[in-house]
Amino acid sequence: MLYSGNIWFAFAASSLRYLFFAGIAYLFFYVWKKKAMFRYKIQKQFPGAKAVTTEIKYSLLTAQIFAVVIYLFVFGPVSAYTQIYTDIHARSLWYFFFSIVVIIFLHDTYFYWTHRLMHWKKIFPYVHHIHHRSHNPTPWAAFSFHPLEALIEIGIIPLVVLIIPVHPFALAVFGLYMIVLNVIGHLGYEIFPVQFIRHPFFKWMNTSTHHNMHHHFSKCNYGLYFNLWDRLLNTNHSKYEEEFTRVVKKAKDEKNVTATDSHSFSI
Numbered sequence: 136m137l138y139s140g141n142i143w144f145a146f147a148a149s150s151l152r153y154l155f156f157a158g159i160a161y162l163f164f165y166v167w168k169k170k171a172m173f174r175y176k177i178q179k180q181f182p183g184a185k186a187v188t189t190e191i192k193y194s195l196l197t198a199q200i201f202a203v204v205i206y207l208f209v210f211g212p213v214s215a216y217t218q219i220y221t222d223i224h225a226r227s228l229w230y231f232f233f234s235i236v237v238i239i240f241l242h243d244t245y246f247y248w249t250h251r252l253m254h255w256k257k258i259f260p261y262v263h264h265i266h267h268r269s270h271n272p273t274p275w276a277a278f279s280f281h282p283l284e285a286l287i288e289i290g291i292i293p294l295v296v297l298i299i300p301v302h303p304f305a306l307a308v309f310g311l312y313m314i315v316l317n318v319i320g321h322l323g324y325e326i327f328p329v330q331f332i333r334h335p336f337f338k339w340m341n342t343s344t345h346h347n348m349h350h351h352f353s354k355c356n357y358g359l360y361f362n363l364w365d366r367l368l369n370t371n372h373s374k375y376e377e378e379f380t381r382v383v384k385k386a387k388d389e390k391n392v393t394a395t396d397s398h399s400f401s402i
């Protein structure tokens with residue numbers, strides 16, 4: 136058993152990871168630099184305290200569910216049946232970094248398809264509806280899932296450790312990448328430059344506007360890290376690029392916009 140795993144440590148680490156990254160983003164964009172960053176806000180109104188509290192409550196519950204599954208499969212009793220290796224020298228450093236890239240691509244694919252499944256109307260009201268309570272998400276919405284959805288989301292970990300050799304540090308790096316990208320997706324502010332979605336490399340990456348539109352419109356923009364499956368399956372919102380450009384250009388033009396502006400999506 137790895138590091139004689141401790142479930143309480145898993146609970147604490149999972150909660151602190153969420154509170155730290157979502158908290159930093161929220162404090163910066165919604166408190167400290169609220170006025171200065173307002174022109175980058177995608178939907179101009181701010182969600183009420185009740186909506187934010189709901190996001191935090193469900194996210195903290197999710198963090199505990201994630202902790203249990205990670206503890207069981209990575210550090211606890213089930214780890215003996217997985218392909219986890221604990222000696223970092225057992226495989227090359229190249230493999231270590233390669234495994235992180237593989238996990239990210241596997242997760243992107245896993246997320247897209249489970250996300251589409253959860254939007255099926257027979258499943259949606261029982262599993263995914265909590266996440267879509269946030270029509271105008273804040274970083275606190277990163278893990279705002281119904282417990283059943285939390286189990287589906289963390290299902291990527293058992294899948295990965297059962298099919299490929301992986302070191303716990305690789306999972307830790309993936310875990311940090313996941314939370315940072317997740318917080319950016321729910322930021323509510325567009326932080327990328329206007330050329331981003333036309334750049335030959337970066338156009339394959341998702342943006343905050345992309346996932347914000349998913350929360351606003353629901354039946355589009357299902358992807359997580361990459362704008363890959365949405366392009367292949369033609370599920371990007373037809374006006375995604377137009378909306379991204381509008382948000383970014385407007386932010387550039389509006390230097391002195393006031394917080395009373397109530398403009399939202401123009402489409």
Ligand SMILES: [Zn+2]
Nearest residue numbers: 266321346350
């Ligand atoms: Zn979301």
Ligand SMILES: [Zn+2]
Nearest residue numbers: 250254263349
């Ligand atoms: Zn959804």
